[in-house]
Amino acid sequence: MEDNKIPYHVAIIMDGNGRWAKERGKVRSYGHEMGAKTLKELALYAFSKGVKVLSVFAFSTENFKRSEEEVGFLMNLFIKLFNTEFKIFNEKDIKVVFMGTPSFAVPILESLIEKTNVVMVVTQPDREKDRKGNIIYSPCKELALKNNIEVFQPIKIKEEYQKVLDTKPDIIVTAAYGQIIPSVILDYPKYGCINVHGSLLPKLRGGAPVHHAIINGDKVAGVTIMYMDKKMDAGDIISQKSTPIHEDTTLDELYSRLSYLGRDLLMETLPSIIDGTNNKVKQNEDEVTFGYNITKEEEKVNFNDNIDNIHNKIRGLSSIPGAYAIINNKRIKIYKSEKTNIKSNKEPGTIVDINSDGIYVTTLDYVIK
Numbered sequence: 001m002e003d004n005k006i007p008y009h010v011a012i013i014m015d016g017n018g019r020w021a022k023e024r025g026k027v028r029s030y031g032h033e034m035g036a037k038t039l040k041e042l043a044l045y046a047f048s049k050g051v052k053v054l055s056v057f058a059f060s061t062e063n064f065k066r067s068e069e070e071v072g073f074l075m076n077l078f079i080k081l082f083n084t085e086f087k088i089f090n091e092k093d094i095k096v097v098f099m100g101t102p103s104f105a106v107p108i109l110e111s112l113i114e115k116t117n118v119v120m121v122v123t124q125p126d127r128e129k130d131r132k133g134n135i136i137y138s139p140c141k142e143l144a145l146k147n148n149i150e151v152f153q154p155i156k157i158k159e160e161y162q163k164v165l166d167t168k169p170d171i172i173v174t175a176a177y178g179q180i181i182p183s184v185i186l187d188y189p190k191y192g193c194i195n196v197h198g199s200l201l202p203k204l205r206g207g208a209p210v211h212h213a214i215i216n217g218d219k220v221a222g223v224t225i226m227y228m229d230k231k232m233d234a235g236d237i238i239s240q241k242s243t244p245i246h247e248d249t250t251l252d253e254l255y256s257r258l259s260y261l262g263r264d265l266l267m268e269t270l271p272s273i274i275d276g277t278n279n280k281v282k283q284n285e286d287e288v289t290f291g292y293n294i295t296k297e298e299e300k301v302n303f304n305d306n307i308d309n310i311h312n313k314i315r316g317l318s319s320i321p322g323a324y325a326i327i328n329n330k331r332i333k334i335y336k337s338e339k340t341n342i343k344s345n346k347e348p349g350t351i352v353d354i355n356s357d358g359i360y361v362t363t364l365d366y367v368i369k
Contacts, residue, residue: 214316
């Protein structure tokens, strides 16, 4: 549509009934911030920011003036474009099956519930009872029940998948579900099966990419929106966003940050998945690394290592599952550490001081607190 390519200085999109620009305090301005070149780009950006109803559009030149005729023409053009290319979001008629389990997936599910029609949540089976005798639900199950959404908890999704197909989903979105999804499900939705993965693929495929990003001492982490494939985390990449890992970043902090980053990126990317305009990219197999689930043995701190590796392990496992060390024949959980520049000639693993600040232990090079 050639008319779609109209230059502008500032474009204003309003929510709800669309009060005119006199109430500028309630107006959301997106075009100038984004620097979009077309109305379509502007609409995509509006969706990514959570605009539910697009109604009045003031399309301005540098002097912020347009005739009523021009504004009417642009408004009708935008509405036409919106109704044809983005109607599925406006009408909330896209049927989504969401597959996820831990807290990482919750913000993503919340946003899908708000903006699409989530018809089923598939999550891992309930855990054993806690000390009070209560059955422990997954965070995603709790959110689904709160929103009166059907919950399905197969022990083995490879064998118990028919309920998912019976919902006739347009798209399936997964985030840290916890089981390998069979081809019969992957091949069903017309818009595909989309995964929100907590790494910058092809780096750190597997079930614990966030843990390993910190443990490895990486300086950057990120999320990937990808088409799912039979092979674990090997599908085509649709979009990615990165975030820094600082010297004191812990697993809990990065986990939460990536969860919201993944939510926002998914919402930005969904329109291009639906209309088929995304530029998917195959993963480079030569650059593949893995971040498999953490084993009990990997949780153990070995003080016969340098201080950087020990510090990275402690913060990369904090707070779940938590690193531990054997000190004086006792298993001690460690959730926080600090590097020092203190040197010691004592054997690694020796406690050299205990005070109100903490416990000081020797490593291969420096003392860690």
